[in-house]
Amino acid sequence: MATRNPGRTAFPRRAVLKLAAGGGIAGALVLPRRATAADVTLDIWTGYPELVPYYQSVAADYAKTNPGTKFTFFSTSLREAEQKLSAAVPTGTGPDIYDIGTNISVNFIDNGLIDPNPPEIDGYLKGGGWNRFVVDFCTIGGKTYGLPLLEGSKASMFYNKAYFHEAGIADPPATMADLVAAAQKLVKFDASGKMTRSGISLRLSGQGSGVGEKFRYVLEAAGGSVIARTPSGKYHNNYDNDAGRSALQFYVDAVQKYKIDDPKVQHDAAAFAAGATAILWREAWVIGEIQEKNPKLEYGVVPIPKWNATSPYKMLLQPWNIYVNGKSSKKDAAWGFLKFLTNQENSLRLTSMTGWVSERQDVNWKPLLDKTPQFEVFVTPPKDMDYYVEPILTAWDEIESKLADRLVAAYPDPSLNGNPAKVAASVKQMAAETDSLLKEAGFYGTT
Amino acid sequence: MNVIVAAPRLAGTWFRSHARNWRIILFCYLALAPVMALFAYVRIYPIAWSAVLSFYDWNLIRARKPFVGFANYLRLVSDENFVLALKNTLTYSVATVVLSTLIALPLAVFLARKSRLSAFYQTVYFLPVITPMVPMAIAWKWIYDYNYGLLNYALSFVGLGPVAWLTDPDIALWALIIMSVWKVLGYNLILFLVGIRNIPARYIEAASLDGADAWQKFRHITFPLLKPILLYVLVTATINAFNVFTQVYVMTLGSQAAPGQAVRVLVFDIYQNAFQYFRMGYASAEAVALTFIVLGFTLIQFRFARSQEIA
Numbered sequence: 012m013a014t015r016n017p018g019r020t021a022f023p024r025r026a027v028l029k030l031a032a033g034g035g036i037a038g039a040l041v042l043p044r045r046a047t048a049a050d051v052t053l054d055i056w057t058g059y060p061e062l063v064p065y066y067q068s069v070a071a072d073y074a075k076t077n078p079g080t081k082f083t084f085f086s087t088s089l090r091e092a093e094q095k096l097s098a099a100v101p102t103g104t105g106p107d108i109y110d111i112g113t114n115i116s117v118n119f120i121d122n123g124l125i126d127p128n129p130p131e132i133d134g135y136l137k138g139g140g141w142n143r144f145v146v147d148f149c150t151i152g153g154k155t156y157g158l159p160l161l162e163g164s165k166a167s168m169f170y171n172k173a174y175f176h177e178a179g180i181a182d183p184p185a186t187m188a189d190l191v192a193a194a195q196k197l198v199k200f201d202a203s204g205k206m207t208r209s210g211i212s213l214r215l216s217g218q219g220s221g222v223g224e225k226f227r228y229v230l231e232a233a234g235g236s237v238i239a240r241t242p243s244g245k246y247h248n249n250y251d252n253d254a255g256r257s258a259l260q261f262y263v264d265a266v267q268k269y270k271i272d273d274p275k276v277q278h279d280a281a282a283f284a285a286g287a288t289a290i291l292w293r294e295a296w297v298i299g300e301i302q303e304k305n306p307k308l309e310y311g312v313v314p315i316p317k318w319n320a321t322s323p324y325k326m327l328l329q330p331w332n333i334y335v336n337g338k339s340s341k342k343d344a345a346w347g348f349l350k351f352l353t354n355q356e357n358s359l360r361l362t363s364m365t366g367w368v369s370e371r372q373d374v375n376w377k378p379l380l381d382k383t384p385q386f387e388v389f390v391t392p393p394k395d396m397d398y399y400v401e402p403i404l405t406a407w408d409e410i411e412s413k414l415a416d417r418l419v420a421a422y423p424d425p426s427l428n429g430n431p432a433k434v435a436a437s438v439k440q441m442a443a444e445t446d447s448l449l450k451e452a453g454f455y456g457t458t
Numbered sequence: 459m460n461v462i463v464a465a466p467r468l469a470g471t472w473f474r475s476h477a478r479n480w481r482i483i484l485f486c487y488l489a490l491a492p493v494m495a496l497f498a499y500v501r502i503y504p505i506a507w508s509a510v511l512s513f514y515d516w517n518l519i520r521a522r523k524p525f526v527g528f529a530n531y532l533r534l535v536s537d538e539n540f541v542l543a544l545k546n547t548l549t550y551s552v553a554t555v556v557l558s559t560l561i562a563l564p565l566a567v568f569l570a571r572k573s574r575l576s577a578f579y580q581t582v583y584f585l586p587v588i589t590p591m592v593p594m595a596i597a598w599k600w601i602y603d604y605n606y607g608l609l610n611y612a613l614s615f616v617g618l619g620p621v622a623w624l625t626d627p628d629i630a631l632w633a634l635i636i637m638s639v640w641k642v643l644g645y646n647l648i649l650f651l652v653g654i655r656n657i658p659a660r661y662i663e664a665a666s667l668d669g670a671d672a673w674q675k676f677r678h679i680t681f682p683l684l685k686p687i688l689l690y691v692l693v694t695a696t697i698n699a700f701n702v703f704t705q706v707y708v709m710t711l712g713s714q715a716a717p718g719q720a721v722r723v724l725v726f727d728i729y730q731n732a733f734q735y736f737r738m739g740y741a742s743a744e745a746v747a748l749t750f751i752v753l754g755f756t757l758i759q760f761r762f763a764r765s766q767e768i769a
Contacts, residue, residue: 090733090734093733094733097518097519097733097736098518101518101519115519118517118519118520118736119519121519121520122519122520122521123521124519203619205620212713214713215625215713216624216625216713216714216715216716216717217710217711217712217713217714217715217716217717217718218710218715218717218718218719219710219718221713274622274625275604275605275620275622275625275626276604276605277605277714278713278714279712279713279714408734408735409734409735412730412734412735413539415718416539416718416719416722417719419717419718419719420627420717420719420720423625423627
């Protein structure tokens with residue numbers, strides 16, 4: 012006969028079984044919930060801190076219909092974001108979603124760190140929301156990668172209407188020759204000959220790819236390009252030619268012959284907002300800068316001039332894409348959010364909130380244009396505009412940066428003034444370096 | 459008998475005394491071990507790993523990282539940017555070290571005199587040393603501004619025209635040197651001041667009794683006794699000067715900045731190759747070369763100082 016042990020607490024067998032069954036049912040209810048895509052936290056990194064409020068705003072709306080999805084955001088300066096991503100993504104410690112330039116993403120794609128878009132996203136990208144240049148930009152080896160978030164360039168010409176009126180210039184210049192003529196009327200000097208207002212604010216100093224990018228506005232207009240792709244998929248320089256020499260001559264003349272700009276005076280958006288320059292080639296974000304610093308400034312925005320009356324308008328497209336980390340364990344949830352982020356409504360929100368222009372071509376821009384008409388050339392460029400895009404090449408950033416180093420030395424070099432032979436020699440030297448970098452990266456070819 | 463008994467005692471005492479010494483030594487090493495391990499991990503290991511990387515074509519992102527032997531080092535010689543950076547760094551370092559030492563030494567002699575305002579001046583000269591480099595470099599960018607800069611405004615009072623401090627390629631490096639001398643002057647000054655104040659007063663008094671003038675006292679007493687401090691100042695200033703980066707990075711950013719090539723220095727070139735172009739292997743070769751250059755200069759300075767001591 013079994014006797015109870017008086018020293019132990021008694022647990023009836025039935026109670027234990029009930030507890031076990033209850034626990035099992037509870038576990039069965041809880042565990043699958045953890046495994047669904049609904050309860051996820053998506054980490055998003057960006058190199059543009061001004062995008063964070065936009066991401067937060069869209070994420071808040073997304074969470075209304077997807078209550079299980081939570082977000083964390085991290086932003087830092089662009090260069091730091093590039094470095095952090097370059098260290099984190101290959102080691103599997105990166106975020107689920109990040110926006111980044113092709114100088115980084117092309118390396119990730121090359122090394123399998125970004126997956127090709129799933130069929131649904133591929134169809135979404137090719138469904139008419141974006142123009143073919145942008146879709147091509149996202150396509151490598153026949154597969155698409157990421158979604159276009161914003162346009163990093165689409166630079167256009169800002170001009171100060173009051174200064175144009177004062178100088179008796181009725182319309183903004185349409186060709187580069189008109190531009191130089193107008194800038195000569197707009198530039199101002201004091202009694203000692205010191206420039207007090209530049210006719211145009213070009214990028215003449217500093218370092219980095221930004222200098223090269225601004226040089227391309229003239230080079231592409233003149234019919235050249237920094238590199239050209241051959242039918243076999245190789246690349247070579249495409250500016251050791253008339254276009255390249257004309258583009259460098261344009262900058263040298265602007266500084267030394269026509270004196271419409273000077274490296275010493277104030278430059279860029281700050282100069283335009285302050286009225287220290289009459290013309291500026293820049294992206295749409297300058298509109299926000301002007302609204303903040305000098306909202307009463309009378310200005311217009313038109314395309315960057317053509318090379319001459321018969322050549323086309325040209326515009327640089329530099330799509331800035333957003334990607335899902337190939338090593339993320341929450342890819343489905345991440346793609347779901349990115350589709351929502353890049354829809355028409357949120358594309359309008361992007362431009363309204365940040366000044367960065369969405370790449371989508373099917374957005375109703377009326378609410379934005381009613382408020383800020385200067386956005387027009389950025390969101391609805393002329394139909395006959397010719398676009399050129401940022402080359403998707405691992406060596407591109409180095410090519411453009413090293414070209415920039417040589418350009419800033421050439422612009423104020425007095426030995427280039429009125430010396431076409433020396434200009435040609437300079438261009439040849441720059442082009443040789445470009446080809447050498449292409450060779451080193453294994454991309455060089457002429458056929 | 460006594461001898462027989464004393465021998466083991468002596469041996470025992472010797473053993474106990476040495477065992478105690480060993481325990482103390484062991485304790486010291488054990489106590490230092492965590493710090494040494496941390497130092498090895500954060501300092502020695504990265505340096506050694508950089509040296510290893512310099513023999514590879516090590517791209518930060520690319521999966522394939524082949525061994526290339528001395529190819530990265532051979533490439534340094536023909537790399538225009540590296541050669542330019544080396545030239546600029548040498549000019550910058552020599553000018554910064556020489557100027558900051560030559561200005562700090564007489565200032566220290568002057569401030570070593572007992573004066574009510576001495577502490578105030580020491581504080582004023584030392585302030586730039588403790589100011590963080592980034593805000594300071596931005597402030598100097600404004601000081602150097604061609605149109606609105608304080609420096610050109612000051613020059614206008616003596617009838618001099620404005621100078622394009624940052625944008626003129628021939629002047630930009632010197633603008634950087636001026637700023638850096640201003641930054642390190644206070645540090646050198648304080649070191650010299652400590653050295654001068656530690657010179658026994660009786661030497662100076664004896665020289666005064668012998669009728670030595672101020673220059674003779676400096677030439678024959680102060681300066682010779684300051685040599686160890688001078689060596690320390692020269693070595694640390696040289697190492698710091700060769701590692702210049704932050705001010706170059708800040709001053710070449712943006713459109714109103716110094717032309718990149720005019721102020722390209724070694725660490726900036728290393729940074730660009732490593733973190734912009736992701737050529738970690740090549741950047742590591744540059745870093746190793748920089749280490750040997752600085753080491754070479756330091757050894758030359760030590761050897762020179764020793765030869766002076768012997769003489």
